[in-house]
Amino acid sequence: MARWEPNARERLVRAAIDLFAEQGYDATTVTGIAERAGLTKTTFFRHFPDKREVLFAGxxxxxxxxxxxxxxxxxxxxxxxxxxxxxxxxxxxxxxxxxxxxxxxxxxxxxxxxxxxxxxxxxxxxxxxxxxxxxxxxxxxxxxxxxxxxxxxxxxxxxxxxxxxxxxxxxxxxxxxxxxxxxxxxxxxx
Amino acid sequence: MARWEPNARERLVRAAIDLFAEQGYDATTVTGIAERAGLTKTTFFRHFPDKREVLFAGxxxxxxxxxxxxxxxxxxxxxxxxxxxxxxxxxxxxxxxxxxxxxxxxxxxxxxxxxxxxxxxxxxxxxxxxxxxxxxxxxxxxxxxxxxxxxxxxxxxxxxxxxxxxxxxxxxxxxxxxxxxxxxxxxxxx
Missing domain, CATH: 1.10.357.10 (Tetracycline Repressor, domain 2)
Structure with a gap:
């Protein structure tokens, strides 16, 4: 499936930062981040264990x-x-x-x-x-x-x-x- | 009520450390800590916001x-x-x-x-x-x-x-x- 998700990791990071800035960190869900990135929750969890780790990906x-x-x-x-x-x-x-x-x-x-x-x-x-x-x-x-x-x-x-x-x-x-x-x-x- | 709970803070800290060592941190609850210390959950929350902060009380x-x-x-x-x-x-x-x-x-x-x-x-x-x-x-x-x-x-x-x-x-x-x-x-x- 990976070929359908170019730059998934990068897209998830950017979506997360956008949502954290817009709605606050606590109000943002993994589902919301995946949706904003145009990806599934399953894809999210292939890259990160939780929403917090998105910020420390590097x-x-x-x-x-x-x-x-x-x-x-x-x-x-x-x-x-x-x-x-x-x-x-x-x-x-x-x-x-x-x-x-x-x-x-x-x-x-x-x-x-x-x-x-x-x-x-x-x-x-x-x-x-x-x-x-x-x-x-x-x-x-x-x-x-x-x-x-x-x-x-x-x-x-x-x-x-x-x-x-x-x-x-x-x-x-x-x-x-x-x-x-x-x-x-x-x-x-x- | 405070006079009925001498050294409540210290007792909670010691009870927490005992339980964390015995059962692990994740398996230990605030209720369990309060019970071990012979105190109530209400007393616990008068001293600490959660079980984690007990360890960083100082x-x-x-x-x-x-x-x-x-x-x-x-x-x-x-x-x-x-x-x-x-x-x-x-x-x-x-x-x-x-x-x-x-x-x-x-x-x-x-x-x-x-x-x-x-x-x-x-x-x-x-x-x-x-x-x-x-x-x-x-x-x-x-x-x-x-x-x-x-x-x-x-x-x-x-x-x-x-x-x-x-x-x-x-x-x-x-x-x-x-x-x-x-x-x-x-x-x-x-």
Whole structure:
């Protein structure tokens, strides 16, 4: 059946965000999301376990992108240089046409405690992916954990700035700047 | 009615942890928790909105303890010195008789994704409380956020170690050590 449902996953995500923004998260059902996307509930459940997970669809792919980029960084790269390479790799997957989507996603999450909890968990999962890849490169655990946290924090900051349509810069550029800011803060604390 | 229910809150927390450990989190009901504690469901709902929040009962008090200790630190204290004072203040509230409780709490949370999400959110809320208090002292935002993250991370690490009954050290001592380790990791990254 898959050939009858091109981009089903993407369509479901966009339909969900539209409905969450229009009616609120609580009032939106899986059936409503599937209908808006022109798909069936069965198709929905082939892609997501529930309506909440639609908003965090990228978590596994993002984790993999980050971990692979850390692993692929030159052997002599410092932990923070490897993290910077990971942010570059992840930011490159966010094309300009996803910017309006980013703003709506953040607004929906900010308005709902359950979603904020889930977002905090995603943050930790992404950091764990980076930290694991850094440890594989020989970075000691505490430094790996801290560098990973810095990376995800920088990405979150950059993503929030990028979601503002008046900010005429790329996500890559904003992520680099955010990481530099955190690095400076780290030096100031040390 | 309150005089008939001494330590109701504490009793509910202990009953909940016992039942979560015995029967699993999902199989435990608010009614079951109230019965085990020898209290009514009405009393339960006077203290907690649902069974999940029983496990995160300390969040607001902990946030306040941390923020107040940061505010009370000497004016010349560095951000990390103020954070260390906050950890001392929070650790002092965990008496030795709560150690077995800590182990069971962590086991219940680790076994359930929903609880891990909630724990990630609590982590962020505690960090936000510290960061806010640091900004009040004039610490710039990024440095305040990072120092706060270090503090909560150190506390979480220490709490996990402390929950092991074979570790014959105080939570205060473990939290100071964990913060020192993270500070060394930070210097290594910088």
């Amino acid at each position: 978590q596994e792919l993002h984790s993999r992108t980050l971990a692979e980029a850390v692993a692929a960084a030159p052997a002599q790269a410092t932990p923070l240089e490897a993290v910077a390479a990971a942010l570059d790799a992840l930011a490159a997957t966010f094309t300009e046409d996803r910017r309006d989507f980013a703003a709506r996603l953040l607004a929906v999450i900010a308005a709902n405690d359950e979603l904020r909890e889930r977002a905090a968990f995603k943050h930790d999962q992404l950091a764990a992916a980076i930290a694991g890849a850094l440890r594989e490169r020989g970075t000691p655990g505490p430094a790996a954990g801290l560098a990973a946290e810095l990376g995800v924090r920088a990405f979150d900051d950059a993503f929030a700035r990028w979601s503002d349509p008046s900010v005429a810069r790329t996500l890559t550029d904003l992520a680099r700047e955010a990481l530099d800011e955190l690095r400076a803060a780290l030096a100031a604390l040390g | 969040q607001e008090l902990h946030s306040r303890t941390l923020a107040e200790a940061v505010a009370a630190a000497p004016a010349q204290a560095t951000p990390l010195e103020a954070v260390a004072a906050a950890l001392d203040a929070l650790a002092a509230t965990f008496t030795e008789d709560r150690r077995d409780f800590a182990a069971r709490l962590l086991a219940v949370i680790a076994a359930n994704d929903e609880l891990r999400e909630r724990a990630a959110f609590k982590h962020d809320q505690l960090a936000a409380a510290i960061a806010g208090a640091l900004r009040e002292r004039g610490t710039p935002g990024p440095a305040a956020g990072l120092a706060a993250e270090l503090g909560v991370r150190a506390f979480d690490d220490a709490f996990a170690r402390w929950s092991d009954p074979s570790v014959a050290r105080t939570l205060t001592d473990l939290a100071r050590e964990a913060l020192d380790e993270l500070r060394a990791a930070l210097a290594a990254l910088g």
